[in-house]
Amino acid sequence: MGSLFPCLPDEIGWQCLAREQLSSHHTLRCVCKSWNAALKNSHFYEERKRLKSSEQRICVVQYIEEIGYRVAVYDPEKNSCKSLAPIPAEIDGFPDCYFMKQKLVLITDMFDDSTGICVWLYDFPCSKWRQGAKTPLDFGGEFASAVDEDGGLIYIGGGFGRASVYNVEEDKWDVLPDMNTHMQCFTGAFADGKFYVMGISFRSFEVFDSYTRSWTTMENRFNNWHCFETTFGHLHYLYVRGLIEHDYSQAKVNIVGTFPMEYWGRIIDFAGLVSNKIFVGFYYPFEAEGFYMLSPPSETGGTCKLIGIERPSGLQGFVISAATLDL
Template sequence: MADVGAQSQLIPNLPDDIALQCLARIPRSHHPTLSLVSKSWRSTLTSSPTLYNTRSLIRTTETFLYLSLRINSTFHWYTLVSHKLLFPVCSMPVKPIGPAFAVLGSKIYVIGGSIGEIPSNNVWVFDCRFNCWEMGPRMRIGREFAAAGVVNGKIYVMGGCVVDNWAKSMNWAEVFDPATGLWTALPSPIEVRDKWMHATAVVGARVYAMTDRGVVVYDVEGCQWGTVSKRLDLGWRGRAVVVGGVLYCYDYLGKIIGYDVKEDVWKELRGVDKGLPKFFCGATMVNFDDRLCVVWEGKGSGKEVDIMCAEIQVQRDEDGGLSGNILWSDMILVVPNGASIVQCLAVDL
């Protein structure tokens, strides 16, 4: 019996809780090789939530980039393990058009989107730890091209529907609490209820969404809707991301700019012009471990498109300006011509 007990241990003659802390310190890129050591190691590395809880507690989590691409009318998901190592991951069981995206912990939420040209209230959840999809709690109404943001561990979603009946009017905005697994209505004034949302960003406890008619903002802590300055409204173009309290996007000249909410001013990101192209369209930005990560569609050959990626360290200068240092920039994938970037997200695992 002693031999059997010894074999069941993760590391012989070492308590499993101590062994688990040892495994939790090993980079995730080595997990496929480590899973070959024994059945107990494979089970722990591929299906144990405790391992990832331990990684979080001892602060050994790593940030991974997840990328969704549309290729030949189908959607493909990838994860970037290192600068040039892009692995395909399990694709969604369905293919919604225009969903919203949010990251909670180790899970990616794909919210709504239209299926057969009908807005859906479905929520699909991808568990990045174990590379699997599951159906999440449905929203109260269907949405496509909605805005979604995460504040204090809850998902706030707004818009993406035509307010043509009582249910859509009362549920134009909703909030999801993972602790209860429920979506609840978020009261909203009629003047903010626009249909389409083109981009969203979270600054502090405020969810900003760019709509057809301007920018909508909801203050979670104050439980109130508000207006934004004219400078933010006129300067925000395309998808944006917040790094260090600054909202970054690209302007009409294709340059990366940053908006300081406190100062109410746009500033050009200096120091990156020589290493990056002009971003007139097709660029997606994400906060990658407090660094600015940009993914865009490069030129490629006539039949192919290069998916490019750059990681930029951004900072405030002594003169109040913004500057960036390109840590690396390279092609990470080659796809057929006509492919496009749907979304990129950063997940800590």
């Protein structure tokens, strides 16, 4: 790779570069071949995390009527937004997005008549899109997805009761056993080695154990929730009136925080974690989509405190999904 700095050991030069702000990385890559190679190395971003120099952003998939789908990166500290390069294909449905190993991963349907789920990956160090392997199964355009960050895996389940898992590093799919139930309108989550699939209008949901590779059915006592794994220590769900904690060790749920009454019944579009807060989008029929930061109930005595965010110019469209970046 060559010397990073004259008269300095590379391990020191590596740490100097790793402490630079994310906004300067594009310029740093243009300085010389050695710096360009260093900033495109996945270990560079691991070093930033180790040094606590990494910065969090929120990547959002938007739908804009005039141009279709667009991916933008939102900086919550500066309340600014920057678009990524256009996705090099027409996509359809409601794409899910995840971030792992310095890549943004989109799980989506294609706009043409082909069947199966398509994967698009954006490599942040290289600033390029590439298409991943296609699922061997047809989900009929209806599916839930969730990410196992430690394993580098993305689970898919839903349409026609089918399920599959995608390995990001190997770019391979593995077909899983069929679910017990055929559901519609899905949301999904992964926690403690288990993949949860929920049909919005169903009184039960399914859980896939990645160790035993088997499905079980559990009671669903709440409708209309958006689920995800949080940094609050447990799997949580956002539902129409607040925040629910799922204690998967005892197979029960508890309401741990409630929204202010004026937000009851509003539809939750997406949620993404930023440090110890949740970036969440609400909308109500015939009203504009609103963005908020949600504080954990432990800080607010059981009430979910919502702080409104002024919508920056780069977030004009309807947000479909969001993922937290740590670069």
